[in-house]
Amino acid sequence: MKLWSVDGRLLKTLKGHTAAVWGVAFSPDSKMVASGSVDTTIKLWQLNGKELTTLRGHTAAIRAIAISPDGKILASVGDDNTLILWNLPHILNLNPLTYGCAFVQDYLKTNKTIDQRDRSLCNQ
Known part of the structure; x- marks a missing residue:
């Protein structure tokens, strides 16, 4: 996964997923990015490229993710027909x-x- 600036400059390459990334969400404070992948995992990243953690719970590709406006809940939906709500303060x-x-x-x-x-x- 690659992070780009709004002017098209490559900022960072985030390596860790083993398949395509279909969902991305930034935390409200813009200090963290979450990525959901066909590899059935969600990864939480610092913007400097450091992986914070990997979330496992889906059994099929993750289609979309979103972070609540208060930054406390990450929602993920997958091809396994499940919606998972993750409690970010406890995970982090x-x-x-x-x-x-x-x-x-x-x-x-x-x-x-x-x-x-x-x-x-x-x-x-």
């Missing part, structure tokens, strides 16, 4: 404790069987 924050706590925080607060001292497990 690779700290496993933070990622896991985001999933269980409501459970820890509301489940009546949780011991009171365990309710603050993720409050660090």
Whole structure:
């Protein structure tokens, strides 16, 4: 995949997909670009060409991707007839404790069987 300036100058070649790229979306702050490919993956890139991560979830070619105006959700649609909504803040924050706590925080607060001292497990 190639990034071009509006005046036609090649800025960067992003290498990583193993097949054609059919969908591209820039983050609202223009600091990241996402690419969806026939190889069934989505790649997140910094504009300097550094690959941030690869998202896997589709089983067929990805046709289109979009990033929400607040930059929090990436939507992808593929030939596998699925639409996947990706939570970008959690994907880009690779700290496993933070990622896991985001999933269980409501459970820890509301489940009546949780011991009171365990309710603050993720409050660090």
